[in-house]
Amino acid sequence: MCRKLSLALLVFGFAWLLTANVVATVSAAGDHVAVLEIDGTIDDVSARYLARGIDKATADGAQLVIIKLDTPGGYLSSTRDMVEEILSADIPVAVYVSPPGAHAASAGTFITAAANFAVMAPGTNIGAASPVGGGGQDLPTTLEKKINEDTAAFIRGIATQRNRNLEALEDTVTKAQAYSAEEAVEKGVVDFMANDLADLLAQLHGATAQTASGTVTVHTQGASIREIDMNLLERFLSVVANPNIAFVLLSIGGLGILIELFTPGFLGPGVVGVICYALAFVALGNLPVNWAGLGLIIFSVILFFLELQEPGIGIFGIGGVISFLLGAFLLFGGFGTPDIPTPNFRVALWVIGITAALMAAFVLLFLYLARTVTWSPIATSPSGKKLVGQSGVALSRLAPSGKVRVVKESWTATTRTGDLIEEGEKVKVIGVYGRVLKVERKK
Numbered sequence: 001m002c003r004k005l006s007l008a009l010l011v012f013g014f015a016w017l018l019t020a021n022v023v024a025t026v027s028a029a030g031d032h033v034a035v036l037e038i039d040g041t042i043d044d045v046s047a048r049y050l051a052r053g054i055d056k057a058t059a060d061g062a063q064l065v066i067i068k069l070d071t072p073g074g075y076l077s078s079t080r081d082m083v084e085e086i087l088s089a090d091i092p093v094a095v096y097v098s099p100p101g102a103h104a105a106s107a108g109t110f111i112t113a114a115a116n117f118a119v120m121a122p123g124t125n126i127g128a129a130s131p132v133g134g135g136g137q138d139l140p141t142t143l144e145k146k147i148n149e150d151t152a153a154f155i156r157g158i159a160t161q162r163n164r165n166l167e168a169l170e171d172t173v174t175k176a177q178a179y180s181a182e183e184a185v186e187k188g189v190v191d192f193m194a195n196d197l198a199d200l201l202a203q204l205h206g207a208t209a210q211t212a213s214g215t216v217t218v219h220t221q222g223a224s225i226r227e228i229d230m231n232l233l234e235r236f237l238s239v240v241a242n243p244n245i246a247f248v249l250l251s252i253g254g255l256g257i258l259i260e261l262f263t264p265g266f267l268g269p270g271v272v273g274v275i276c277y278a279l280a281f282v283a284l285g286n287l288p289v290n291w292a293g294l295g296l297i298i299f300s301v302i303l304f305f306l307e308l309q310e311p312g313i314g315i316f317g318i319g320g321v322i323s324f325l326l327g328a329f330l331l332f333g334g335f336g337t338p339d340i341p342t343p344n345f346r347v348a349l350w351v352i353g354i355t356a357a358l359m360a361a362f363v364l365l366f367l368y369l370a371r372t373v374t375w376s377p378i379a380t381s382p383s384g385k386k387l388v389g390q391s392g393v394a395l396s397r398l399a400p401s402g403k404v405r406v407v408k409e410s411w412t413a414t415t416r417t418g419d420l421i422e423e424g425e426k427v428k429v430i431g432v433y434g435r436v437l438k439v440e441r442k443k
Contacts, residue, residue, distance in 0.1 A: 032224040033201065034062040042074025042107040044286045045237045047081040053228045054089050062226070064204070064218050066094045066197070067115070073106025075288065076151070083114040083158065092116040092209035092216055096200055097124045097181070097190075109172050113158045116209035118190035119200055120181035126189060127178030165189055197225065240279055241286035243332050247347040250294070250331075251355045253277035254301040255362065261305050288332060296327030328352045390429045391442055394421050404439055413437040 034057035038046050050067070057065045086093045095115035097104045100123035104112045109126055112118045120126065152173045159166040165188035171177035184190045194200035201220040208217045230238065240246065256273025284294065303320035332346050392406035394413075398421040404413040406429055414436060415421055421441050431438035 032060075032062055032226050033064040033066055033220060034060065035066045035068060035197070035225055035227045037068045037227075037229075039068075039070045040072075040238070042071055042078050042082065042111070043241065044075075044078055045234055045241055046074070047078040047085075048237075049230050049234050050082050051085045052231075052234075054085055054091075054093070056228055058090050060226070062091060063216075063223070064092050064094060064220060065089065066096055066200070067111070068096050068098050069104050069108055069112065070097070070099070070102035071104060071106075071108040071111075073108065075107070079107040079110050080154070082111050083154075086111070086114045087158075087161065088212050090211055090213040092211055092218055094119060094200070094204065096194065096197070097121060097126060098196075100124060105178070109169070110155060110158060112190065113155065113162060113164055113169055116162070116211070117204060117207065118162075118164070119192060119194050120184060120190050122181055122193055122195065124181045125178055126181075126184050127172040128176045237282070237286055240283040242283070243287060243347050244351045246280050246283035246287060246289075247328060247331060247351060248355055249276045249280035249283065250297055251359055253280055254297065255359055258301055258304055290330050290332060293327045293330030293332070296323045296330065298327075300324035300327060324356065325352070328356075387429050387432050387437065392427050392429065392439070394423050394425050394427055394439075397421070397423050398427075398439070404437060406437065411437045413439045415439060 034053065036050065036053040038050065040046070053067075054065055086095075093115050094117035095104070095112045096119045097108070097112060098121040100121050102121065102124045104120075104124070104126040105128050109128075112120075112126060152170050155169050155173050156166055158164075159169045168177070168179070168187040168189050172179075179187060179189055181190075181193050185193055192203055194203060201223060204218055205221040206217065206219065208215055210216075240249070253273045253276030256269040256271075256276060258273075260270030260273060300320045300323035303316045303323060307316035307320060328347055329352070387406065390406050392404045392411075394402065394404050395410060396402035398404070398413060398415045398419075400416075400419070401412065401414040402421075402423075404411050404427055406427075413427070415438070419440060421427060421439070426442040427439040428442045429437050430440050
């Protein structure tokens with residue numbers, strides 16, 4: 001009897017705990033709203049952030065996701081991804097164009113229209129979503145018609161699903177129409193205006209929304225606000241995914257690898273170069289890169305290396321300069337699938353000029369130090385012999401760098417300008433820099 005009673009109490013206690021947890025979960029669900037903030041270009045980073053934010057808000061039991069939006073536009077592919085996330089969300093999504101002075105231009109028009117609740121702060125505007133080229137240029141007539149039709153169909157589908165003014169939204173694509181907050185409310189492009197988040201929540205209380213999980217009524221009165229910020233990776237990507245930063249990283253990476261190839265054994269420049277190249281490719285993965293431009297920049301490094309193998313300024317050096325400059329201009333040259341209006345993704349001319357000048361100055365300084373300066377004769381071999389003045393033999397062609405054997409050790413070596421030494425020739429050490437020897441042909 002005691003065993004039965006104990007078992008019954010155990011089952012009852014377990015059931016009570018389970019019920020309590022369920023009740024607590026249900027009561028906790030919907031007691032807060034989640035807020036995301038997208039301020040800037042619509043790109044792969046913002047699309048990733050939005051998807052993660054909606055998933056987290058759903059998992060945390062938020063009854064509503066509010067996206068504070070201020071954007072000049074962005075990529076059509078990223079816009080489609082974000083619209084898809086909003087339309088397929090299991091909880092209601094509100095897009096709030098805020099603060100006053102903000103705008104939901106271009107891509108922002110599609111994102112705002114896709115929300116269950118589209119809200120604008122006073123002094124904001126929305127619209128101007130006509131397709132243009134990736135660099136902001138007008139499209140050829142035939143291509144413009146094709147892209148216009150596709151983009152117009154996209155906005156019509158959103159307007160139909162969210163029961164918004166189809167004609168007014170389509171005009172933002174076909175006529176580049178833009179609306180103030182008051183005009184957008186009047187024309188049924190958005191639902192209402194709100195002065196701040198508190199005003200927005202007060203007006204939304206009791207509203208219903210159609211979500212992927214069914215019809216939901218939101219109860220926002222007294223709801224707490226939980227902000228979902230970008231995580232560390234998203235913040236990092238948002239910084240490096242910048243045309244100017246990507247170009248500078250490519251330039252530093254190429255310079256580091258060039259120095260490492262010219263004077264093997266330094267290791268430092270090579271390591272820096274590889275790291276910069278890795279970061280550059282991470283940035284390029286989140287930008288509308290023109291791969292022809294990237295190829296020209298990498299090709300310029302090869303040409304510069306070939307130039308360093310022979311004295312003077314020759315065809316390789318001139319070709320390297322031309323290839324580098326062309327690659328810089330074409331790196332984000334607007335080739336590929338045209339997008340809706342977007343900020344101009346190009347490397348700034350002043351960045352190209354300063355970077356090219358600094359790289360040229362650094363290379364010339366390095367060549368001067370490597371080829372004309374005799375370093376202080378203080379280095380010794382592992383056996384304790386002073387290296388300067390020692391004789392050896394070239395293990396490879398020095399034009400101007402290669403390998404030599406001195407005091408029974410293999411060393412990286414470089415020669416003076418114009419002094420090409422063939423494999424097998426005898427050499428003499430005239431200077432040392434770290435583990436790199438400067439040598440001349442032994443007379």
